Amino acid sequence: MTIIKRKFDVVIVGAGGAGMRAALQLSEAGLKVAVLSKVFPTRSHTVAAQGGIAAALGNVTEDNWHWHMYDTVKGSDYLGDQDAIEFMCRQASEVVYELEHYGMPFDRLENGKIYQRPFGGQSQNFGGAQATRSCAAADRTGHAMLHTLYQRNVRAYTQFFVEWMGLDLIRAEDGDVCGVTALDIETGEVMALLARATLFATGGAARIFNASTNAFINTGDGLGMAARSGIPLEDMEFWQFHPTGVHGVGVLISEAVRGEGGYLLNKDGERFMERYAPHAKDLASRDVVSRALTMEIKEGRGCGRDADHLLLKLDHLGADVIRARLPGIREIAMKFANADPIHAPIPVVPTAHYMMGGIPTNFWGQVVAPYKTGPEEVVQGFYAAGECACVSVHGGNRLGTNSLLDILVFGRAAAVKIIEDLKKNPHHKPLPGDAADKALARLARLDSQKDGENVAQVTATMRKTMQAHCGVFRFPDMLRQGVEKMGEVAKRARQTEIKDKSRVFNTARIEALELDNLIEVAMATMVSAEARTESRGAHARDDFPQRDDDKWLKHTLYFSEDRRLDYKPVRLKPLTVESFPPKARTY
Amino acid sequence: MKELERARWRCRRGLLELDIVLQRFIDEYYSGLGEMELRQFEALQDLPDNDLWDMIALKKERINSDPQPVLHLLQTIAAFQETKIPGNKYGTKT
Numbered sequence: 001m002t003i004i005k006r007k008f009d010v011v012i013v014g015a016g017g018a019g020m021r022a023a024l025q026l027s028e029a030g031l032k033v034a035v036l037s038k039v040f041p042t043r044s045h046t047v048a049a050q051g052g053i054a055a056a057l058g059n060v061t062e063d064n065w066h067w068h069m070y071d072t073v074k075g076s077d078y079l080g081d082q083d084a085i086e087f088m089c090r091q092a093s094e095v096v097y098e099l100e101h102y103g104m105p106f107d108r109l110e111n112g113k114i115y116q117r118p119f120g121g122q123s124q125n126f127g128g129a130q131a132t133r134s135c136a137a138a139d140r141t142g143h144a145m146l147h148t149l150y151q152r153n154v155r156a157y158t159q160f161f162v163e164w165m166g167l168d169l170i171r172a173e174d175g176d177v178c179g180v181t182a183l184d185i186e187t188g189e190v191m192a193l194l195a196r197a198t199l200f201a202t203g204g205a206a207r208i209f210n211a212s213t214n215a216f217i218n219t220g221d222g223l224g225m226a227a228r229s230g231i232p233l234e235d236m237e238f239w240q241f242h243p244t245g246v247h248g249v250g251v252l253i254s255e256a257v258r259g260e261g262g263y264l265l266n267k268d269g270e271r272f273m274e275r276y277a278p279h280a281k282d283l284a285s286r287d288v289v290s291r292a293l294t295m296e297i298k299e300g301r302g303c304g305r306d307a308d309h310l311l312l313k314l315d316h317l318g319a320d321v322i323r324a325r326l327p328g329i330r331e332i333a334m335k336f337a338n339a340d341p342i343h344a345p346i347p348v349v350p351t352a353h354y355m356m357g358g359i360p361t362n363f364w365g366q367v368v369a370p371y372k373t374g375p376e377e378v379v380q381g382f383y384a385a386g387e388c389a390c391v392s393v394h395g396g397n398r399l400g401t402n403s404l405l406d407i408l409v410f411g412r413a414a415a416v417k418i419i420e421d422l423k424k425n426p427h428h429k430p431l432p433g434d435a436a437d438k439a440l441a442r443l444a445r446l447d448s449q450k451d452g453e454n455v456a457q458v459t460a461t462m463r464k465t466m467q468a469h470c471g472v473f474r475f476p477d478m479l480r481q482g483v484e485k486m487g488e489v490a491k492r493a494r495q496t497e498i499k500d501k502s503r504v505f506n507t508a509r510i511e512a513l514e515l516d517n518l519i520e521v522a523m524a525t526m527v528s529a530e531a532r533t534e535s536r537g538a539h540a541r542d543d544f545p546q547r548d549d550d551k552w553l554k555h556t557l558y559f560s561e562d563r564r565l566d567y568k569p570v571r572l573k574p575l576t577v578e579s580f581p582p583k584a585r586t587y
Numbered sequence: 588m589k590e591l592e593r594a595r596w597r598c599r600r601g602l603l604e605l606d607i608v609l610q611r612f613i614d615e616y617y618s619g620l621g622e623m624e625l626r627q628f629e630a631l632q633d634l635p636d637n638d639l640w641d642m643i644a645l646k647k648e649r650i651n652s653d654p655q656p657v658l659h660l661l662q663t664i665a666a667f668q669e670t671k672i673p674g675n676k677y678g679t680k681t
Contacts, residue, residue: 038599039596039597039599039600039601042601042635042636043599043600043601043636044601045601046601047601047602047635047636047637048601048602048603140637143601143635143636143637146601147635163596185596212603213603214603215599215600215601215602215603215606216599216603216606216610217599217601249603249607249666250603251603251604251607252603327645328644328645331644331645332604332644335604335608335644335664335665335666336604336607336666338665502589504589505589505592505593505596506589506592507592507595507596510596
C-alpha cells in the first residue's frame with residue numbers, strides 16, 4: 001500500500017500548552033510547522049489546570065528562583081534532575097512575562113503587576129515561611145494560557161491538523177527519527193508526515209486507571225508510539241493521586257472543600273484522618289490523605305455496597321456557606337454523585353491525576369536513551385515536552401503550579417533547540433522503505449481480526465487491574481499478580497476486534513488504537529512499580545515504607561520490547577549552584 | 588454519514604466533567620433531536636470548555652441568548668452511575 005507523504009520542517013503531535021508554545025516559537029522563526037491534534041486545540045486538557053504558574057516574580061512577598069528550585073527538588077523527593085530544575089526555575093519569570101506580552105489576562109495587583117497567590121509546597125529561604133509564587137488568571141489559568149497561545153499561533157501561520165491521530169514514529173535505519181505516520185479521523189486516510197524534527201507533546205495518560213481525573217483524550221499516545229519504536233519510558237511508577245475524586249467518575253472535588261472545613265468519614269462515621277495526621281488532619285498533603293483513604297478501604301471500613309469509597313462530609317458548614325463559597329462543588333456533587341452536599345456527604349476515592357514519568361529528555365527537550373553507547377544518547381530528530389516527557393523536573397512527586405511552568409519552559413526550550421539543530425540539518429533524511437509498515441500492520445490487523453476481543457471490555461479490565469494492583473498504596477503480592485494480569489490484558493489487547501470496518505470517522509478504530517497506547521503505559525507502570533522496592537514521592541509500598549537512597553536514588557527506564565528495566569543515575573549536579581543533597585522530606 | 592460518530596467524537600473535551608455530561612447527552616437524547624436542536628447542540632459545542640461548563644453547572648446563561656432547550660437538557664442530565672443511586676446508602680450516622 002502506498003501512502004501519501006508530506007514534508008514539514010517540524011511536526012508536533014499534541015496541541016496543548018507545550019505543543020502550542022513550541023509551535024509558536026518555531027512558526028515565528030519562519031519554519032514550516034504542522035501540529036496534529038485529536039481534538040480542536042483549545043479543547044486540550046491544559047484547560048483543566050486551575051492553580052496557576054509558579055514563578056519567583058516576588059510581586060507580593062520576597063522571592064527568588066533558588067528558593068523555588070529548593071522546593072521543587074524537595075517536592076520531587078530528590079528524584080528530580082537538579083540541572084533541569086535549575087534551568088526551569090531560572091527561566092520561570094521570563095516565560096511568564098513572555099506570556100503576559102502575548103496577551104495572557106493575568107490577575108493584577110493594585111500597582112498593576114501580576115497578582116500572585118500562595119500555594120502548597122512553596123517556601124521562602126529554603127523551607128522557611130510560605131512563599132507567594134503562583135501567577136494566575138482566576139481559576140482558569142490553563143484555559144487562558146491555551147487560548148492565548150492558540151491565537152498567537154493562528155497569527156504566526158502554524159498549520160493545524162485537527163482531528164488527526166499520530167500512529168507511529170518513523171525511524172531511519174540508524175535510529176534517527178524522521179517523522180510520524182498519522183490517521184485523518186475524518187477520512188480514515190493514513191499519511192506519513194516527514195520532518196527534520198519531530199516533537200511529542202501528547203500530555204498525560206491517567207486513563208490507564210479506573211479512577212482518573214484526566215479527560216478521555218489522555219491516552220498516552222506519544223508514550224505508546226515512543227515505546228513501540230524502542231524508546232524507553234522513564235520513572236513510570238510515579239503517578240500523583242488526588243485524594244478526593246468523585247467515586248465512579250473521577251471528577252475532582254477541590255481541596256477548597258476541606259479548606260472550608262469539610263472532612264472525611266469511613267463507614268463507621270469515624271473522622272479517620274485524625275488517626276493518620278493528628279495535626280493537619282484532613283488538610284494533610286495529597287499523598288498522605290490518599291494513602292489514608294486507601295488504608296481505610298483495604299481494612300474494610302469503606303462505604304457503600306462494595307465498601308469501596310469514603311465520604312466527604314460538608315453539610316455541617318450549613319446551606320448558606322455551601323451556596324456562597326462552594327457553588328461549583330455542590331453542582332459537581334449533585335450531577336456526578338447524586339448527592340446534594342447540603343444534606344448528604346459526597347462519595348470519594350483517591351484518583352489518578354498526573355504522570356511524573358514519561359519519554360526521557362534532557363532540559364533542551366531532546367529525547368535521550370541508552371540506545372547507542374552512553375546512557376543518555378540524544379535520539380536525533382526527536383523531542384518531547386510537557387506531561388508526556390520526563391525531563392525530569394518533577395521526580396517522584398510534582399508540586400502544584402509547576403506543571404504549567406513545565407510546559408511553557410520546556411515547550412520553548414525544545415523549540416529553541418530545534419531551530420539550532422535544523423541549521424545543521426538542512427535536508428530531510430531519506431525515508432526508510434518500511435516507514436509506514438508498523439502503523440499499517442496495526443490497522444490491517446484490526447481490519448482482519450475475527451472472533452476478537454471487545455475494545456471497551458479490554459479497556460475496562462486494564463483500568464480495573466491498574467487500580468486494584470498499582471494504585472495509591474502498593475503491596476508486593478498485588479504487584480506481582482498485577483504484572484501477570486497485565487500481561488494477559490496486553491495479550492487480549494493484541495486481539496481486539498471492531499465491527500465497523502469503514503474508513504470515514506471510524507471512532508471504534510480510534511479507540512482500539514488508543515488502547516494500544518494505554519497498554520504500553522499501563523505495562524510500563526506496573527513493571528516499574530513492582531521492581532522499585534522503596535517508597536519515594538508518590539510511589540508508596542507497604543513492604544518498603546522508607547526511601548532508600550543507597551539503592552534507589554536512580555531513574556527507572558522501561559523497554560517495551562522485552563519488558564526489560566534499566567536504570568540511570570539522578571543528575572544531582574545543578575548548572576551553577578550547589579547541589580541539594582537528599583534529606584528527610586517533612587512538611 | 589457517520590453523524591452520530593462525529594458528534595460523539597466532538598464531545599471529547601479538555602474537561603472530564605464535559606466528557607461525561609456530553610457523552611451521556613449523546614446516549615440519551617441525540618437520536619431524538621430535531622433540526623433546530625441539533626444546531627443548538629453544535630453551537631453549544633463550539634463554546635470554550637470552561638464557559639460551556641459554567642453554563643451547564645452554574646446556570647450562567649449569556650444575556651441575549653435565545654431560550655435553549657438543549658442547554659436545559661444538559662443542565663438536568665444526571666451523570667452519576669446508575670448503580671450507585673440510592674442516596675441513603677451513603678448515609679452517615681450524623
